[in-house]
Amino acid sequence: MKFKKTVLACVLAAIPAFACVNQAYAQDMEKIVIAARGGSHVDVINAVKEKFEKEHNVEIEVMGLENADLKQKIALDSRASVGAFDLVMLDDPWIPEFAKAGVLCDLTKNGYTDDSDFVKTSLDIGKDPYAKGDTYALPFAGNVTLLFFNQDVLKSVGATHAPDNWEDVLNIAQKAQLNGKLGYVVRGQQGNPIVGDYLPLLWAFGGDVFDENFNVTVNSPEGLASLEFYLQLAKTGANYEKNDIVASVASGKAAQALGWPSWFISGTDSVASYAVIPGKIDAQSKEYSAGVIGNWMMGITANCGKKDLAIELLKYLTSEEVQKAAADKGAVPTRISVFNDKELSAKYPFYKTLLAGTQNSKVRPRTELWGEIENVYGIELSNALSGTKSAKQALADAQKAIEKIVK
Numbered sequence: 001m002k003f004k005k006t007v008l009a010c011v012l013a014a015i016p017a018f019a020c021v022n023q024a025y026a027q028d029m030e031k032i033v034i035a036a037r038g039g040s041h042v043d044v045i046n047a048v049k050e051k052f053e054k055e056h057n058v059e060i061e062v063m064g065l066e067n068a069d070l071k072q073k074i075a076l077d078s079r080a081s082v083g084a085f086d087l088v089m090l091d092d093p094w095i096p097e098f099a100k101a102g103v104l105c106d107l108t109k110n111g112y113t114d115d116s117d118f119v120k121t122s123l124d125i126g127k128d129p130y131a132k133g134d135t136y137a138l139p140f141a142g143n144v145t146l147l148f149f150n151q152d153v154l155k156s157v158g159a160t161h162a163p164d165n166w167e168d169v170l171n172i173a174q175k176a177q178l179n180g181k182l183g184y185v186v187r188g189q190q191g192n193p194i195v196g197d198y199l200p201l202l203w204a205f206g207g208d209v210f211d212e213n214f215n216v217t218v219n220s221p222e223g224l225a226s227l228e229f230y231l232q233l234a235k236t237g238a239n240y241e242k243n244d245i246v247a248s249v250a251s252g253k254a255a256q257a258l259g260w261p262s263w264f265i266s267g268t269d270s271v272a273s274y275a276v277i278p279g280k281i282d283a284q285s286k287e288y289s290a291g292v293i294g295n296w297m298m299g300i301t302a303n304c305g306k307k308d309l310a311i312e313l314l315k316y317l318t319s320e321e322v323q324k325a326a327a328d329k330g331a332v333p334t335r336i337s338v339f340n341d342k343e344l345s346a347k348y349p350f351y352k353t354l355l356a357g358t359q360n361s362k363v364r365p366r367t368e369l370w371g372e373i374e375n376v377y378g379i380e381l382s383n384a385l386s387g388t389k390s391a392k393q394a395l396a397d398a399q400k401a402i403e404k405i406v407k
Helices: 007-014 023-027 040-056 067-077 092-100 120-125 151-156 166-178 192-204 221-235 242-251 307-317 320-329 342-347 350-359 370-386 391-406
Strands: 031-037 059-065 087-091 137-141 146-149 182-186 254-259 273-275 296-300
Touching (some): 031 040, 031 067, 031 307, 040 307, 040 320, 059 067, 067 087, 092 296, 092 370, 120 350, 137 307, 151 254, 166 182, 182 221, 192 370, 221 391, 242 254, 296 307, 342 350
Parallel strands (some): 031 059
Antiparallel strands (some): 087 296, 146 254
8 A cells, every 4th residue: 555655754755864862972972962852751750860870881761752743753863874862752653653654663673572571552553563573662651531420410420330332422421411511512623633532432332433454434334323322421511721621620619520640630639630542332232452552652763873781781771670660750550560560450450441441442543644644634523522423424424534644
């Protein structure tokens, strides 16, 4: 199958070597440079790097960058014969694009052996082809979407526990609406927000964006049934952006919503109750993996001038020792041993749910075209939510738009 050029391919082909490359980095064996996602991830690395620096007589410099800037700078730096960046953090949808473009070092071919202590669904993200090929990146920070709910609102409608199927989610939402609450809040903005909000429904209904042969399947019976159900849920509540979703569930204005843990949970405290996203339609249905996994990965650049040292640092930064030490800095583990550590799991009770959610998660389609696909898919899903188009018409149009991209 022929794909049209991706944005990354165009950048690599058309833009000269990253002008800001500091060649001294490549020549100085006592410095390692990490291009990282800015914020708490930088804080975590800085908090644990000293031990490695002393043991290996090396200085570790961490450059914190915003999401889009990070991706662009990694692409530009890959044009240099020896890059300024040795290790790079990667949002998991970038892995197919960067691996196929030759930006990342093949860790398997450089002697790395997979560690079975990593949660398999997290480790699989760093492989190309997905789950089966060589390893190009390791899971640095874990994340998976969960179902969040207001316990008091659920109790007020007679629900004694978190719903474990979507029919129960809808029943709770409808009862809450009758009581003057928002039953279920959706995140229905075009593009990434609504796609991430809707995919768990599609997967729980047995549907998907592509089949095993990479044929587009969004306009399937499962796709239509899940979208119509999503629209039913939306009628019980409201279409909010992230901050309003969190505030509404936390305050008891709304009963339920999907979200990323960091929205609702900080340190040991959570402003709402949480559960694994249901993977089945009703109590008798087949159960599927339904939560969206969203790990931040870390890899080594193909043009790294000190791969052996970089691999050792990568293993250190993703080790059990470091993940335990970084827990109090807000880091989310990707290792089973850390999730199950008695002291940490007692301190952070959400670890148990997050581990279960991660083990039962599903990855977004593994294609370098996902950014474009997500955009057009999200436009049509939003059209259905707003009533501009019927669910049937929106999916038919989404099918055509996605097929045009992949052809």
